[in-house]
Amino acid sequence: MKSIKIILILAFITFSFVLLKGFVHSQTDPPDIPLEGDPRCIAINPFTNQAVVANTKPNEVCIVDLASQTVITTIPVGKRPLGVAIDSDLNYALASSRHDHTLSVINLNTYQVIAKIPVGKSPEGIAVNELNGVPHNALVVNNQDDSVSVVDLGTLSVIRTIDVGRRPKDVAIDSDLNLALVVNEKDKNVSVIDLNTYEVTGSVPVGRKPRAISLNPETHLAVVTDSKDDSITTINLQNWQTTPLYVEDHPIDVAVNPLDNRALVLCDRDKLLVLVDLNTNTVIESYSLNKKSRGVAVNDFTNIAAVIDDKTDSLTLYQLPNPVPVITSINPEIVLRGSNATKVMIEGAGFIKTSTVSTLPVTFIDNHYLEVEVPESLLSGTGIYEIVVTNPTPNGGSSNPLTLYINNPLPTLTSLNPESTMAGTPGLTLTVNGTGFFNDTIVSINGIPRGFTLIDRTRIQIQLATTDLEVGKYLDITAFNPLPGGGQSNTLRFTVLNPVPVLSSIDPSSIIAGSPDFTLTLNGDNFVKTSIVSFNGQPVVSTYTSKTQLQSTIPATAIATPGNYPVKVINPTPGGGESSPLLFNVLNPVPTLSSITPTSITTGSPEFTLTLNGDNFISASIVSFNNQQYPAIFISTSQIEAAIPASAVATAGNYPVKVINPAPGGGETSTLTFTVESPTPPVEPQPEGSFGEQYQDLIPPDVTIQSYDPKRFSLITGLVRNLAGSPIADVSVNILGYPGYG
Known part of the structure; x- marks a missing residue:
């Protein structure tokens, strides 16, 4: 049974090897970038697109510009540098020197070594915790001390030493989980360090000779190479499950690309760079190196891998297959018509520096964010614009589309010029200042659309006609932009001010009390169509003739009683006011006396009633008998009576009788003679x-x-x-x- 198992395992290994060989990428080797002697390790700063390569024979670090593929400078460090790392936020490079037991800190802005920090014996792998703690910390594995030194990059000093497994080779940090993983070559495991407490919380068994580790901080997957088992082990840091995968002969280094969650495994004996999809845990491609390489790193922003070779002392770049990008959102989703060139942030995954978005200018932020600038020319009208991110070959492709909506803005009104004018102005040009104006904007005055001239998107002009300005009123100005977007603006009020009227004369200026309705003509200035005529404090119906004349109908009821009545003209608000009053006189009539009854009486007669006949008698009429006044009893306008006392007829004589109407107006009649006679014996x-x-x-x-x-x-x-x-x-x-x- 054991022999059957061995045969099956060998068959599987043979099949896997043949299968992998079929995946080998056939391409001509890209040109090499010459380096100094014996390069051993590499790190890349994706933000600056620079690589830091440690060279052991001249004991120096090379700074390589990957865009121009040239060495910028070389910087001496300690003896036999075997580990490098980069703090991209601080723009520091760190190099561990195995023979000097030091960590060199290089400022990549000045390319100067700013510190050499003593650490443990034979330091090798380095990792930087960039997200937690200010300043950042670096962890350096000390191969001969079986420990990890914690270096504060702010104070440039070791702040803690942590014991780990035997012969630690490499270290990686998951800053989100605040964990560090240390590869222990002799213990065949990975120590797990809690960076909150700097305590080892456990270990994870891996292959028989683990060498290097790299992880994806987004998926929280770590990959460890096992040079003896020709395999890698993937560790899920969230559930601590491990998954082995056979690769090629003698994997010595690994770099995980967070762009697409793929691992690059460097197998030096087979001279292959193996590309592993960590989502499916399968080998998807291999690159023939044709040389014996020592280290690998990847720039996830450009999706280019860098491999160093200590035999040819060179660095070679490999373009990796680009992923198909995915868009999850854009911000803003709506851009307003008429805006200046507007930046739109695209969020998603699989973005690289060579990603394009149609013809729009693109600024690469990182693998999850692109910023595009929508030019002003695209924002001159409403509509929609499909946002699609495209990655170039190899592979690559276009993302799902998301729609950018170009909507009308909500117009706003900020000011009017002028803000008011006097009623009667013969037209004017009203300038409306604000935002969001277009040729198809609807401008209304008191809710009625009006024509206008578009000066620019912040200014329009409306011609106000004489009819708009003939009387005092409020003109409410609004603007409306149609869908999509748009809406009704705020309201600004233009004021037509009525002038203060001037009353100079009235015609007639008087009338007899009790007269019928009559027309009063008022002369003056600053009269408007809404002017009100006040007669004795009461408004009366009036007709506008011109700015200098009004006519009013005065009802008979208003002039039934004599008096001096104020007449004035009132112009209503806005503006307006009232004129100085003129007095209108309602007069008593001049009476006439045609007869009296009786016409005579004898002396010594008692009080008697004298009846007077005539016209224009009023209730206030007075009867004058022999120049003595007696109140009249009003019967009608043609007859009154008066009680003549006996004393008035005690003496014989011819006495004048007349009727007097008092002021205003009024007057007295001509006299009639009343005879007082002596009695006859x-x-x-x-x-x-x-x-x-x-x-x-x-x-x-x-x-x-x-x-x-x-x-x-x-x-x-x-x-x-x-x-x-x-x-x-x-x-x-x-x-x-x-x-x-x-």
Whole structure:
């Protein structure tokens, strides 16, 4: 049974070897970069694209510019340097000198050794913890002391020594997990150090002769070469599972490429560089080196591997198969139309320095970030732009697309020039300042779209017509950009200010109280169509004629009562104000008196009522009787009455009667005569034959004429009154003197 197993194992190994040979990359060796004698190890700073190579025979370090493939400088270090590392943040190179037991610290900005730090015996592998701790720390394995020295790169001193397994050869650090892994060649395992406590927390068994270690800090996979078993062991640092994989004869060095999670394994006896996919744990390609190489490193930013050879004292670069990039997001996803050239950050995986994004200028950040600049010409209109990242050959390809949306911005208004004007201005140009203006922007005044002239994306001009400015008002200015994006701007208010009106005259300036509705003409200046006429504190209907004239209809109810009423013009806000008032006079009429009843009375009569007939009588009319004023009792505009006291008729006489209407206006009538008569004694007939006498008084109605002398007087029809002075109906007498008597 054991022999069957051995045969199966040998068959598997033979098949694997044949299979691997079929994967060998057939290509002409790329040109070599000459180095100094006996290069042993290499490290690359991907940010500067420089390699640091330790050469043991001249005991120096070469700095190589990988872009130009030239050696920039050589720097002497300690004896037999067997380990190098780079702190890319500090731009330091570290070189361990096995015979001097020192660590040389080189400033790559000045290419000067700034410190030689004593460490343990026979230092070899170096690793730098760049993410945790300020300043950064370096771990150096001391092969003869079975220890690790912790070097503070800020103070440039050893701060701690950690005991590990026997014959440690190499070290790697996972800064995210804050772990260090040390390859112990003699113990055939890997020591695990917790960098929080600097304590060894365990070990992981690997092959029979582990030599080198490298890890991917993103996937947390570490790869250890086993030169005796011709294999590598992959360690999952999150669950500590191990996976072995046969490679080629005598693997002595390894470099894990975080770009695509692949490992480059250097097998010196077969002179092969084996490319292993750590996602599937399979060999995907091999590169024939045609020389015996000592060390390998990879620049994950360019996806180029560098291999050093101590026989030809050279460095050779190998272009690795590029991955297909993947985009997970872009920021921003939306760029505003009309923007200046805009930078867009692309996040994903598999990006390299030669990645392209259509025709856009690209700035490489790292394997997960690219920055592209979207030119202003692409942002002149709305639309969408597909973002696709493409990696060149070998392999490579195009990523999934993500859409960059070019949307209209939300317009904003910042200021108006001018901010206001006076009503009546014969048009003006209004400048609106803001952002996000285009030819298809909709500009509205009080919600109604208006034409405009686009000056630039921050300025437009609107022509305001005379009709916009004829009266005081507020003009609310807004701008709207349509979809995609866009929207309604804020509002800015342009003010048309009404002037302060001036009232210089009114026509008519007076009217008789009680008149019907009439038209009042107001003359002045600064009248507007919204001017209000105030008559006695009340607004009245008015008509705008011009800026210098208004006409108002004054209702009869407003002039029913005499008085001096203020008239003014009010211009409403915005602006506006009111004029100085002018007085409008509502006047009493001039009365007329046509008759009075009675027209006479005898002295000594009691108080009586005098009826006055005429026109234009008012409730405030006054009756003047013999120049004494008596209040009138208003019956109508054509009749009033007055109570005349007895004292006013105590004396016989002819008294003037008139009606007076008081101010305002008013006046007095012409006079009529009222007669106050003395009473007449009884009339006796004269003795017959006596000398006659002329009778001018009336005969009282209760007098009986017993006889009369026809020669002395005769009786004809006339008016007869009683003792009270009132006429007796149907009775009248007239005594005429006989011509023959006196």
